[in-house]
Amino acid sequence: MAGPTTQEPVKTQQKCVAIFALLCCFAVLVVLIFSSVDIWGDNEDGITEENCSKNCRIVLVENIPDGLYLSMDGRRHLPLSVGFHELLDQAKHSVEVVSPVWDLNSWDVETMPSTAKQGQLLFQRLLSLKSHGVKLKIASSLNNSAELKTLAANSAEVHFVNMTALTKGGLHSSFWVVDRKHIYIGSADMDWRSLSKRKELGVMAYNCSCLALDLHRVFSFYWQLHERDYIPSIWSKRVTALYGKHAALELQLNATQATAYVSTSPDLFCPKDRTRDVDAIYQVIQSARTFIFISVTDYLPLVNRSFRGTTVTRYWSPIDEMIREAVVLKGVKVRLLISFWKKTHPLTFNFVTSLKSLCMQLHNCSLEVRFFSHREQKDDIQYGLNHNKYMVTDNTFYIGNHDWVGSEFAVNAGVGLVVRMTNSVKDKGMTILEHLKAVFERDWRSRYAKNL
Template identity: 25%
Template sequence: MAPAPRRLVLVESSPQDMPFASGSPSAQPLAQAWLQLLDAAQESVHIASYYWSLTGSDIGVQDPSSQPGEALLQKLQQTLDRNVSLAVATSHPTLARNSTDLKMLAARGAQVRYVPMGHLTRGVLHSKFWVVDGRHVYLGSANMDWRSLTQVKELGAVISNCSRLARDLEKTFQTYWVLGAPKAVLPKHWPHNFSSHINHFQPLRAHFDGVPTTAYFSVRGTPRPTWSPAPPWTALQPPQRLLCPQGDSRGASALARLWPGGREIPAVPGGGPSSRDRWPGRCLGGLQTLCQVGSRAPAQDWGGWGSASSSVPLPLCGEGRKKVAGHAPQQMPFPQGLALQPGLSRDLVSGQGCGPRRGVALSRCEALPGTGDPAFSGKSGPAPPPTSPGSTCPAGSQTLEGGCTEGSQVLEPGVQNRGSALRDLSPKQASPPQLCPHGRTRDLDALLMVMREARQFIYASVMDYFPTTRFSHPARYWPVLDNALREVAFDRHVQVRLLVSCGLNTDPRMRPYLQSLQAFSNPAANISVDVKVFIVPVGNHSNIPFSRVNHSKFMVTEKAAYIGTSNWSEDYFSSTSGVGLVVSQRPPGAGPGVSTVQQQLRQLFERDWSSRYAVGLDRQAQDCTWKG
């Protein structure tokens, strides 16, 4: 019998008494999608959720709108009665302190683990996804809360009959499961069975409903703060405990693709260059120096390090050789047994033979794990965990899809950091261990890469938007996403639209940041940046706390759709755990009546944007109260 076709369906929930115009596009109701997943379950249901609150009594509210949540809880009990295993990973301590949902399910045979993220990373488990039978997946903004079905606006996606993606997301669930075990500690290196081969550079390629599709999951990694220019060749810090071992297919192959004609790359002070679109988005295996190969690009082409002396590219070949990090080029250490990517040669490493070939020069190569790196060895499969202090970044640094951390410093991928746009972190602000095993694309990297690849528009809908931290004291400036939006609008004239939630519990400190972004728009210069707030009418639902809000977290461009679980502030990309889904579908593969996921998500965004619930900043009431 032919296998069932793969499907990807957008799902949403709309608050009661918030109708859209007749004929408006819509997605499948979330409550219906969850019940269908449970009906389809034959062996297992694994759920990662921030908290559980599926009944009105959990929050002391008697309201008819809690019925879908209570029906879902009953369906979960019935699923257990069919001998389908149920495993739940949830954050500890929980927000829903009076909820009895999980105790009730555990009494029926469910396995529950409470993950102490506060103890492990000083954050929370903020993921919201299901994996059913190792074949079906739900991922989106909705918590296991009855209000997410009837009182809060949510958006997500259901993937059906795709075992490769489901098994890949299952590995993320298993990381939470391990950390929820009694006396769990952060592993120095995740075992290989937690590794992934599906990421931004190697996405799943398949047909969904006959449409050619690429897809991958991103996960929350190390925090991505900005830092001030560090002195060149900062001293390496003591090794840190890693929750994220080295990623796969690091920079050599990416460099070969991005610089086919040969370019000069800046020296890497304290971890790596920030060269806008030219940075390949890989940890370059402890690179502290990259070598010019073939033709030389002008220094100003790279921007990046302001007036610091390290902003000048350091040619390591021919007459331009310079001493770097205490090594003359011909003296740079090179590990024994490291097989070079085709096109690289020891001549380049030694600073000789600078013909029109592709290549990189490496220093501090003793940090590389040998031939285990597929990008250098040409072999497939994950690299074995290095022995101490081995890491694919220098000792004491951590691997990132966009670079390496150096102690508490983190390289921002794809964002040009000018002058004081970089700064150091104090010890108490240092990066917590990473939350993504081998081969994963970090969530922030995924967002930035989707932005960077846009050429026509970027439409984003998020609950909160802060170019700062929100939950640390004192707050820290964190303009990574804000700068990325401004950059694509200015440099490539991409149309940017940002739709942000505005409700009774919205932090009023967000408003000036939205006004600042809106003020960046300049139609005369073909810079289009528009910001609106989305206000859900409270109506006669004022008795329900923490509801009547747009909780969606998604972004769409003409090339890709991103559906995530995080608000846009630094905290959600540092100490919390979360997951994102990046999908791209090719229009030529879509037959009559079939639209790509980008087109579907764009239609939902434009419905919200043009609705009477979305208002400009000049019309916004300070208290976010719906005026009708």
């Protein structure tokens, strides 16, 4: 009779442990559920998918350095520096900025033309935001920037993204979100060279809060990585994508019907429903019917990875294969404009020669490559460098932050914007798509574009 009596307290104790364990699991589950919904989120100022604006004004912005003579055909676009100041004029509550470089103040600016002072003017505008009641938020992978320290000392909030620990890459994204209504995406950095000496291109969209809200979520993703050395497995609902390649935002751009979405890279930086940059590029290439025009600083389908002190290089095929498929199987005309400068990798010529050889003895096959080259006065200035990073087709354009180099997409953070025109209604006879096509053809026909 003693046996069963002894076992009962043991069974009771086991039940208590089991119940306690279940309660702990339930508590953890509740925490995870709430954290995934909102605990890491921030106030989105009442802007939602239901009430955001889809009737937008969009403009191309360019920086064309003095001494770079390009035929404008009466269609000179908004200067980049003017565009940035216009965005700051619009700011009422917040300015969110991501840039791989912060070098707006040139120490030798006195020896430079007046255009080099545009960087200093922009920096002063950013410093003055506080006095206008506007919050400046910056996400950066730079941990020793004098300019960021100055901005932080003047009430800017700066969050450090430890890209070295996360991907062994860099934060190459370049975009602005102003009041979650207006945006900029393009090739320019917060660098005085981008406002004076380099050839840059981007877009600015005004009163476009649906698109701005989604780009803000990319910013929030970076913001929440502040000083982390790992990617959290549970994310706030406020960083998941609102739109993507399978569910693009339907909107009006300058009275033209269009769809748009934001893509990101690398893979680790793509939370739920966010389209990868490579997949966005593939969709744009696949949807082209007659032509694909590509303008990038560098084209190199290789990935370099360091492993135990040794650098391993491998072929990175995705984009190279996309181009080959479009040219050979679909008969789409492809033009590839690449910059020729001091950092051009020698193997670039091998890869583009291989691409060009596809059309040997093939009818209805067209693949042309030209190199954009301008003299460089000083190595560190990159004078006249074509820093553009975009693609335009007969119906869609993609503007990104990466050159088409395998290592860029594999380890570096960047964003892209895909815009597709859905009908033939035109604003004053020319859509933003046709503007971008005209820019490419201007550069392609210029004295600086040379055949292989």
